[in-house]
Amino acid sequence: AQSVTQLDSHVSVSEGTPVLLRCNYSSSYSPSLFWYVQHPNKGLQLLLKYTSAATLVKGINGFEAEFKKSETSFHLTKPSAHMSDAAEYFCVVSLDSGGYNKLIFGAGTRLAVHP
Amino acid sequence: DVKVTQSSRYLVKRTGEKVFLECVQDMDHENMFWYRQDPGLGLRLIYFSYDVKMKEKGDIPEGYSVSREKKERFSLILESASTNQTSMYLCASRTLLAGDPQETQYFGPGTRLLVL
Numbered sequence: 001a002q003s004v005t006q007l008d009s010h011v012s013v014s015e016g017t018p019v020l021l022r023c024n025y026s027s028s029y030s031p032s033l034f035w036y037v038q039h040p041n042k043g044l045q046l047l048l049k050y051t052s053a054a055t056l057v058k059g060i061n062g063f064e065a066e067f068k069k070s071e072t073s074f075h076l077t078k079p080s081a082h083m084s085d086a087a088e089y090f091c092v093v094s095l096d097s098g099g100y101n102k103l104i105f106g107a108g109t110r111l112a113v114h115p
Numbered sequence: 116d117v118k119v120t121q122s123s124r125y126l127v128k129r130t131g132e133k134v135f136l137e138c139v140q141d142m143d144h145e146n147m148f149w150y151r152q153d154p155g156l157g158l159r160l161i162y163f164s165y166d167v168k169m170k171e172k173g174d175i176p177e178g179y180s181v182s183r184e185k186k187e188r189f190s191l192i193l194e195s196a197s198t199n200q201t202s203m204y205l206c207a208s209r210t211l212l213a214g215d216p217q218e219t220q221y222f223g224p225g226t227r228l229l230v231l
Contacts, residue, residue, distance in 0.1 A: 103158075
């Protein structure tokens with residue numbers, strides 16, 4: 001069965017330092033993987049997605065993620081954090097369920113960015 | 116830009132009341148979804164709809180029903196609200212047209228429901 005595990009419920013970084021949000025997935029076949037971001041009082045926004053093309057995926061706002069099949073990981077990174085990156089981030093795997101791609105969400109990682 | 120709106124940002128109801136949560140999308144999307152979001156649990160799918168008058172149960176449909184009479188509108192109904200339905204409810208929509216990745220769902224801002 002497909003599932004995702006976000007290894008940290010909270011991550012705190014200083015502005016200008018790198019960001020690493022960790023995600024491991026479980027899938028019986030080559031999955032489609034996503035990262036969504038949720039800013040306070042706003043809906044979820046797609047950051048990036050992996051669908052079996054390039055293993056390094058670039059998204060919006062300088063974020064990127066690398067698909068590593070051997071480690072079943074899809075960690076989200078950014079070289080330099082900005083105050084506006086403070087939000088909750090969700091790692092998501094897509095499950096093919098009878099012709100419909102169902103999304104399975106991780107529990108979320110709340111990112112705090114300090115001056 | 117795709118716009119998904121939800122009728123209320125905050126709602127307070129009493130146990131046993133019938134509750135309607137409305138979602139409207141303006142991009143003629145075929146698919147619509149209702150999720151609930153709880154701390155430490157991420158988002159869980161309640162119901163979804165392939166198209167008008169079509170609905171499918173998600174992972175946690177108990178205590179909920181839905182209605183899709185028009186393509187742009189998807190309603191979530193709590194027949195008799197209970198305190199364990201206090202949560203954030205998120206609506207999403209998705210198109211199946213070529214050029215838009217099938218998996219990309221567009222989310223509304225959410226409705227935070229408190230059942231007393």
